[in-house]
């Protein structure tokens with residue numbers, strides 16, 4: 001299962017962002033190229049395992065967009081993209097995002113109170129982005145029925161699960177200077 005994803009992760013180069021060993025991969029970076037067979041494998045898996053009884057798919061700029069788009073095209077469910085840019089629209093919700101190597105602001109538009117949503121993203125590491133996303137969706141009055149990250153590294157997903165959030169991940173990995181290791 002997920003053979004293309006596993007194979008491609010084992011080939012992912014690492015570069016240092018401060019102390020953080022950042023792996024570079026088609027799903028998480030769009031580099032060197034996003035192959036249709038890989039994205040199809042990922043989205044097929046999400047369709048098989050996620051709760052898609054939702055009004056909207058929510059993803060986060062930038063590297064959730066290709067996954068969210070492919071899922072939206074396959075399911076005919078609209079896509080809402082949380083942006084890193086302020087639009088100043090009425091009801092826009094701003095939250096702070098902290099990852100293992102960056103800090104910034106996220107801006108949510110397009111969610112109405114009571115909307116049932118699934119959150120999809122490429123990777124969960126510290127969980128900072130997922131937490132900011134869930135805070136924004138709570139403020140918007142959305143009902144989050146599922147959260148799916150393709151790749152899990154580090155302890156963020158477990159930490160969020162400990163806080164009562166339902167998080168699904170497809171593959172757990174570790175990354176150090178030597179490369180990516182697949183944990184399951």
Ligand SMILES: O=P(O)(O)OC[C@H]1O[C@H](OP(=O)(O)OP(=O)(O)O)[C@H](O)[C@@H]1O
Nearest residue numbers: 061062063099100124125126127128129
């Ligand atoms: O669990 P975390 O530590 O928060 O890391 C996960 C987040 O990091 C990446 O986003 P990033 O903000 O680097 O932006 P990008 O999608 O534009 O590459 C990735 O797309 C996730 O959203």
Ligand code: HPA
Nearest residue numbers: 021022023024028123125
């Ligand atoms: O190591 C990583 N690679 C790509 N995207 C990421 N987002 C958090 N960590 C990573």
